[in-house]
Amino acid sequence: MSRFIRALRPLGLVGLVVAGTSAHAETPGNQLVIGLTMAAMRGLDPHEINQLESAEVVANLYERLVVLPADNLAEPQPGLAESWTVSEDGRTFTFKIRSGVTFHSGNPLTAKDVEWSLRRLVKRGLAPSVDLRQWGFTAENVDKLIRTTDDATLVLETPEVWNRKLILSTLASFSTSVVDSTLLADEDKNGDMGGEYLQTRDAGSGPYMLRTWRANDILIAEAFKDYWQGEPAMRRVILRHLPESAAERLQ
Numbered sequence: 704m705s706r707f708i709r710a711l712r713p714l715g716l717v718g719l720v721v722a723g724t725s726a727h728a729e730t731p732g733n734q735l736v737i738g739l740t741m742a743a744m745r746g747l748d749p750h751e752i753n754q755l756e757s758a759e760v761v762a763n764l765y766e767r768l769v770v771l772p773a774d775n776l777a778e779p780q781p782g783l784a785e786s787w788t789v790s791e792d793g794r795t796f797t798f799k800i801r802s803g804v805t806f807h808s809g810n811p812l813t814a815k816d817v818e819w820s821l822r823r824l825v826k827r828g829l830a831p832s833v834d835l836r837q838w839g840f841t842a843e844n845v846d847k848l849i850r851t852t853d854d855a856t857l858v859l860e861t862p863e864v865w866n867r868k869l870i871l872s873t874l875a876s877f878s879t880s881v882v883d884s885t886l887l888a889d890e891d892k893n894g895d896m897g898g899e900y901l902q903t904r905d906a907g908s909g910p911y912m913l914r915t916w917r918a919n920d921i922l923i924a925e926a927f928k929d930y931w932q933g934e935p936a937m938r939r940v941i942l943r944h945l946p947e948s949a950a951e952r953l954q
Contacts, residue, residue, distance in 0.1 A: 733938040738945040741919055748901035749880035750823055753830040758877045760942070763924065765880030765907035768798055768817065768857075769871050779871040783817065783881055783908075784857075789867050796859045796870065804931045806883040807905060807912045814851040819884035821849045821859070823896050831878030838870070839863050882906045910935045919944050 743754040749761045770782040784798035804812040824832050825845040839862030840848060848860045861870065873879065883906035887897030897906065905913040910932070911924040922942040926935040 733936065734941065735937055735939070736941045736943060738943050740946045741922070741942065741944040742946060744918065744922075746902040747905060747913065747916065748898055749877055749882070749907075750820075750827055750831055751829045751898065751901075752877075760922065760924070761877045761880060761907075762909075763911045763940075764905045764909045764913055765877070765882065766804075766909050767875050767877075767879050767881065769875040771872060771875045776872075777868075779868065779875055782875065783812065787871075793864045793867055794861050796861075796867075798857045798859070800855050800857060801931070802855065804908055805929055806886065806908045807927055808883055808886045809929075810883055810885045812881065812883075812908050813854040814857045815854065816884045817857045817881050818849055818851045820881045821879065822846060823882070824878065825849075827896065827898070834873045834876075834878070838865055880907065883908075911940065 739756065741756060744757045744760070745754065746752060747757055747761055747764070749765050752758060752761065766783050768782055768784040768787075769779045772778070772780055781801075783801055783804060785801045787796055787798045789796055798814075798817070800812070800814045800817060806812055806816075821835070822845050825835050825840045826842045828836070828842065835845075844862065848862065850858050852858060882897070882901070886906045887900065890897040890900035892899050900906070903916050908927075908931075910927055910930045912927050913922070914925050915921060915923040921944065924940045926938050928934045
């Protein structure tokens, strides 16, 4: 089943728009068209968005250190981090970053990208950063507390002791998505850390790449052939803005 279907089904947004009139050809079997209201989608920066519709798209464009299996949300599993350890005092999490992962740009993903992404989340201080900020991370201390020791190792030290499963579960959320730090360094405008760029483009390593995004119109994502878990069988996913339920039924 497409990851887009799995992501959107809980929100009740799935509506396959298969051609219903003689004026349109049938949708190819390796493409999925979804009709939904896109009015709330105002951008696709994972460290900025707070709309569920955007979050479900971002979840397919980016990846995170940890994943929560749909059949067992209580047990965090390896994602970009192939393993981790937690110190005896419960404050220091050490993650080993998976090798062989590439961003859509072709840049290799390393612990440095994870470090930069989590620091970016905290320093921008927008809605998705609420969890890390409530743990005690600030723009002033995050460079010291979230750090790499080499290209494959990330250390996250919480200012206070929190429930370790809560922390791991949060590191599986869209807000902690890992972005391509090399690409965004070149797209920085007035210190926005690539914020303007990510409104309409992606810098992820997920199973799908963003090809087209026009607000209140259309979003097209294509399968990433170099995805480390294998290219998705669904080659293209198209989201069409259909604000009226009557229009969805007609389609």
